[in-house]
Amino acid sequence: MSEEQCTHDCNTCGSDCGDRQETDFSVAPHPMSQVKRVIGVVSGKGGVGKSLVTSEMAVTMRRRGAEVGILDADITGPSIPKAFGLTEKAIGSENGIYPVRTKTGIDVMSMNLLLENETDPVVWRGPVIAGAVKQFWSDVIWDHKEYLFVDMPPGTGDVPLTVFQSLPIDGIIIVTSPQELVSMIVEKALVMAQMMNVPVLGIVENMSYFKCPNCDDIYHIFGDSKIDEIAAANHIPVLAKVPIDPEIAKKVDAGNIEDYDGTWFDQAADVIEAL
Numbered sequence: 001m002s003e004e005q006c007t008h009d010c011n012t013c014g015s016d017c018g019d020r021q022e023t024d025f026s027v028a029p030h031p032m033s034q035v036k037r038v039i040g041v042v043s044g045k046g047g048v049g050k051s052l053v054t055s056e057m058a059v060t061m062r063r064r065g066a067e068v069g070i071l072d073a074d075i076t077g078p079s080i081p082k083a084f085g086l087t088e089k090a091i092g093s094e095n096g097i098y099p100v101r102t103k104t105g106i107d108v109m110s111m112n113l114l115l116e117n118e119t120d121p122v123v124w125r126g127p128v129i130a131g132a133v134k135q136f137w138s139d140v141i142w143d144h145k146e147y148l149f150v151d152m153p154p155g156t157g158d159v160p161l162t163v164f165q166s167l168p169i170d171g172i173i174i175v176t177s178p179q180e181l182v183s184m185i186v187e188k189a190l191v192m193a194q195m196m197n198v199p200v201l202g203i204v205e206n207m208s209y210f211k212c213p214n215c216d217d218i219y220h221i222f223g224d225s226k227i228d229e230i231a232a233a234n235h236i237p238v239l240a241k242v243p244i245d246p247e248i249a250k251k252v253d254a255g256n257i258e259d260y261d262g263t264w265f266d267q268a269a270d271v272i273e274a275l
């Protein structure tokens with residue numbers, strides 16, 4: 001780039017010139033935290049089951065005996081506490097903020113654990129939301145966690161970008177459902193991960209099909225799945241195809257996700273264990 005064109009601010013300039021200097025946006029964890037692996041769970045749009053996949057991944061790793069946490073970075077639509085039936089509030093001390101523990105021993109931090117009423121909306125602008133996510137990493141005591149799953153807000157906006165820049169993400173899982181414009185959404189997530197230098201562990205297709213409980217026939221309610229072709233074209237594995245299961249919705253609504261005994265996430269858990 002020529003001297004005249006240079007703004008001297010590499011953060012606002014897309015040019016890949018020789019003088020480029022990357023700024024380190026990483027945020028230090030709480031001094032009492034020890035987290036071995038941070039796994040982000042992302043989706044192109046809301047409502048595809050990203051929180052369900054985050055919760056089930058945590059439950060699966062916990063069943064395998066791991067120490068697990070969930071950082072709910074979906075500040076304006078936090079649904080993790082509900083799935084685990086958490087009503088207790090997170091408490092702080094002069095040391096920092098303590099996450100709330102679920103009945104099987106998963107530590108959770110979520111905006112809903114700080115609000116007086118879980119129905120209170122969070123009416124904040126992007127930078128304030130991004131700041132809250134950073135604090136969930138820097139001010140919360142994540143004590144001896146082998147795996148911390150981060151439920152990202154949907155899309156590729158300000159907050160996911162902040163999470164990618166601030167937290168040491170070891171890999172992401174992309175969640176889609178068949179009715180989405182899957183190929184475009186997967187590619188957007190892949191490009192973002194590539195730009196942020198974060199490995200993509202694979203794709204989970206949620207609400208993939210419905211199996212009739214009476215005749216075992218399989219129905220593709222949202223259309224035929226194209227996930228295998230998309231995954232192959234992008235050289236990433238399909239980690240799970242999760243059916244529409246009324247039992248999942250029932251368990252989530254009752255706050256009993258830890259009692260759901262589907263085995264859909266075993267392959268994804270193997271991939272994470274091998275990291």
Ligand SMILES: Nc1ncnc2c1ncn2[C@@H]1O[C@H](COP(=O)(O)OP(=O)(O)OP(=O)(O)O)[C@@H](O)[C@H]1O
Pocket residue numbers: 043045046047048049050051052053074077079153154206207242243244245246247248249250252253
């Ligand atoms: N495979 C499934 N079978 C039945 N119900 C499901 C399934 N997956 C998700 N659900 C239900 O769909 C709803 C949305 O799921 P979830 O909250 O995980 O989506 P999300 O992508 O995290 O949404 P948002 O981004 O808006 O927070 C929940 O009520 C959940 O219980």
